[in-house]
Amino acid sequence: MAVPYDRLKPDSAPASMRKPRGNRLVANMRKHWMLYVMILPGILYYLVFKYLPLAGSAIAFQDYQIFKGMQGSAWVGLDNFRYIFSYQDFYLVLRNTATIALYQLVFGFPAPIILALLFNEVRLMLAKRVVQSLFYLPHFLSWVVVGGIVFELLSSQGVVNMVRGWLGQETILFMQEQRYFRSIVVISAIWKDVGWGTIIYLAAIAGINPNLYEAAVMDGANRWKQTIHITLPTMFPTILVLFLLNIGNFLELGFDQIYNLLTPMTYSVGDIIETYVYRAGVLQGQYSVTTAIGLFQSVIGFALLWIFNRMARKTEQGLW
């Protein structure tokens, strides 16, 4: 293997001329100054829009007043957290969020795995491509559009009620009834992203060595046995990584979806942390309290990630 010339140089030079280790960075900066200049906008972006807001989360421990700023506002310790835990609405919102999140995990997470396995059984390449293209399409629509479609389909004049009419059943105003809301959220989320979600699993399946299947056939394994004993186990590391990433964002359901499906009639079952924080924080200016709620949400996510990562490491590789 060829070693780059500049890496050979320090060792081949006399000891007195060798650069001390701390100067490596300076030398690297001098030689590749362009790289350091190039990355400046990127670093600036991450500092300003990612790290600054993270540091700004400290207002959860303050009585933040917009005109006083962070320096001028008083520190109040855990008062905001005490307040939210004594507040009835918070439990309602937390329960809604956790319930929907659990449904999403139970039904939404396995959906792309199953779909990828079904795709894998399709032998006609043309059919496979057409079906896949259709499945990927909704991923590129905004939640405003998908929300609009859902409202239209389920309205009193919508297709769903039209079909119910054919079957002699009465019209239901789905979007206004509390008991349908969570199912609608889960189904619409699956509809939008199940196809897109298969891509990463299909990549894992594509990487399976065909010899494994040939050997299995020799041993008399049918398609089902091959799927259970070869395809699924090879997908397992991918499934695990995605599961851990998912669990880390457990309570983050996505503002766009819920906001576009929610109506005042369904607040009691569908108002989640993000929509609540938006109304109480952005619109009503309760900055410190809603930041405390946001921080609580992140801490729960991280705790879940930590726990499941520990469990994962016992059997397989975790995220870290």
Next chain:
Amino acid sequence: MKLTFGDKLFQLFNYAFLIAAASTMLLPLLQLLAVSFSSPIAADSKKVFLLPVEFTAASWLHILQNEGLWLSFGITAYITIVGTLISMLFSVLTAYPLAHKDFLIRKPIMVGIIITMIFNAPMIPFFLTVRELGLMNSLWALILPGVIGTFNMIIIRTFFMGIPKELDDSARIDGCSDAGILFRIYLPLSKPVMATVSLFYAVGYWNTFSRAVLFIRDPEKWPLQMKLRAYLTSPEELASVNLVLGDYDFNTTTLKAATILFATIPIVLVYPYLQKYFVKGSMLGSLKE
């Protein structure tokens, strides 16, 4: 391979299921299209399935004359074009040093970036930061706070890392600078991945919604998705005429259907190009090393 009877039966059900499920991805859009071209009476009496009933283009003619809708369309087109260009510039300039083996601080920066994927700042501090920067009601608030999509940047970086180092070295011997190597060698070799990521960014900007909800209070500056949302929640504004008094060939149902499609058509038009590249592109996103 020989198929048993059970295998054949499974194949049959699998095809039937996949085709049925795949058609539900398209049917809602086709149904809206049929409604948008139907008469208001037909649309409101559960008669329109997949073909227009009592065909009329009145709804489309009405919304296409809506200046507010075109204004928001223009704003979205503007942020899509400007935003995609700036995002690509930022992403490429960040991805290249991070793909470069001789860039000494590559690892710590990469770790710093990955951390932001795990620890998301809560909504309110993010909102306050953008407001402190004076970006409220500015279209820049729709571009700058998300100018680099970390996942997109990693796709570019992974592709750059796959370019043979020998090309790099020979260009350097010919006196090419780091920037020269990026623009004369890397970028021309990366056209497919550039196309994929540009389209990802463009779709993201086209669908911009939550940032507009947070940062744009002035309805004159609303992007298309915001305008669409406003019209869907109060369709009387979309009608802009008194539907009860006049004799019109549209109503709120047909107008809403047409407006939803109006906001969707550009996506559907670029979709064939999009999907040609994205499967390959999104597989590149897997983190290396």
